[in-house]
Amino acid sequence: MGKILRxxxxxxxxxxxxxxxxxxxxxxxxxxxxxxxxxxxxxAVLNPAFEAQHNIKLEVIAVGTGKALRMGAQGDVDVVxxxxxxxxxxxxxxxxxxxxxxxxxxxxxxxxxxxxxATLATAKTVKEALQRIVDVxxxxxxxxxxxxxxxxxxxxxxxxxxxxxxxxxxEVGQGMGAVLNIANEKQAYALTDRGTQIAFADKVPLKVLFxxxxxxxxxxxxxxxxxxxxxxxxxxxxxxxxxxVTGPEGQGIIQNFRKGGQPLFYPDAx
Numbered sequence: 001m002g003k004i005l006r007x008x009x010x011x012x013x014x015x016x017x018x019x020x021x022x023x024x025x026x027x028x029x030x031x032x033x034x035x036x037x038x039x040x041x042x043x044a045v046l047n048p049a050f051e052a053q054h055n056i057k058l059e060v061i062a063v064g065t066g067k068a069l070r071m072g073a074q075g076d077v078d079v080v081x082x083x084x085x086x087x088x089x090x091x092x093x094x095x096x097x098x099x100x101x102x103x104x105x106x107x108x109x110x111x112x113x114x115x116x117x118a119t120l121a122t123a124k125t126v127k128e129a130l131q132r133i134v135d136v137x138x139x140x141x142x143x144x145x146x147x148x149x150x151x152x153x154x155x156x157x158x159x160x161x162x163x164x165x166x167x168x169x170x171e172v173g174q175g176m177g178a179v180l181n182i183a184n185e186k187q188a189y190a191l192t193d194r195g196t197q198i199a200f201a202d203k204v205p206l207k208v209l210f211x212x213x214x215x216x217x218x219x220x221x222x223x224x225x226x227x228x229x230x231x232x233x234x235x236x237x238x239x240x241x242x243x244x245v246t247g248p249e250g251q252g253i254i255q256n257f258r259k260g261g262q263p264l265f266y267p268d269a270x
Contacts, residue, residue: 027056029237030077032069034148035175037081037220038062040195040264046253050244056237064175066146072097072223075230079238081245083193083220084148097223099239101246104254104265105219108152109197110210111180112138112189120189120209127160129210137168139188143179144171148218153191156215180204193218195264202260219268222246245269 037043038060047058061068061077065084072080073096080097082088091097110120110129118138123129133140142164143150157164172182176196183190184204197208222245224238244250246269254267 029058031079032061032071032077033081034065035062036193036196039177040199042257064145064147072225078234079224079241081222083218084151098226100221100223101242102268103220103222103245104267106194106265107218108191108216109194109208111206112209113187114207116209123210126213126215130160134162139186140169141179141183141188141190142171144173198259198262198264
């Protein structure tokens with residue numbers, strides 16, 4: 001091979017490698033979401049359908065909502081899928097996230113041992129239920145991790161006029177699935193999203209003892225990280241994901257996703 005041909009060949013190989021690298025990078029979507037969303041099992045059904053449709057790889061980082069939001073605000077991911085409306089809107093207002101869309105909802109429930117030492121089952125409101133836990137100092141397991149569930153829990157204690165503190169109140173800094181297991185081991189109470197409760201029902205025999213208060217509504221939203229703040233984010237793929245989970249196929253998957261015959265989420269975009 002002549003010197004000129006060898007040079008041309010080397011340049012061509014380098015160009016092909018660069019194109020392959022760029023193609024690979026553009027075909028990866030990074031998403032931060034909550035452990036409760038992941039633990040429900042929904043993403044294991046929803047995301048492969050998106051990956052197959054667009055021939056891409058979706059990298060999911062499941063953490064507490066607070067951390068998921070911070071990762072998005074730092075440009076570490078391309079899209080964020082969480083359930084803490086108050087915190088979400090603060091980031092939207094500051095310009096970190098754009099194109100926020102409602103995806104689905106379920107609700108929170110209070111679970112505990114079958115003997116129900118705090119008699120939550122006869123409470124009329126979530127405020128009354130929480131007060132009963134405090135009155136008898138029944139063990140309560142809190143996520144304590146700045147997740148969407150933890151944020152909701154703190155709001156509920158505040159609205160109930162209760163300071164959650166003492167030996168009975170245990171913050172574990174763990175995800176939702178871990179909290180359910182700990183609560184089961186200690187025969188304690190806990191707040192959980194219904195999706196995770198249903199998904200773990202065959203492993204964690206704790207009972208749903210209080211539900212139905214409008215204060216326990218639990219909406220999920222998806223948002224794109226603002227490319228004007230973070231040039232490296234893949235906004236195009238983020239928007240494709242948002243369009244997918246809020247479109248007919250994604251909403252249909254959410255509507256039909258069940259465990260033990262029970263729906264875990266209800267679609268909100270259709």
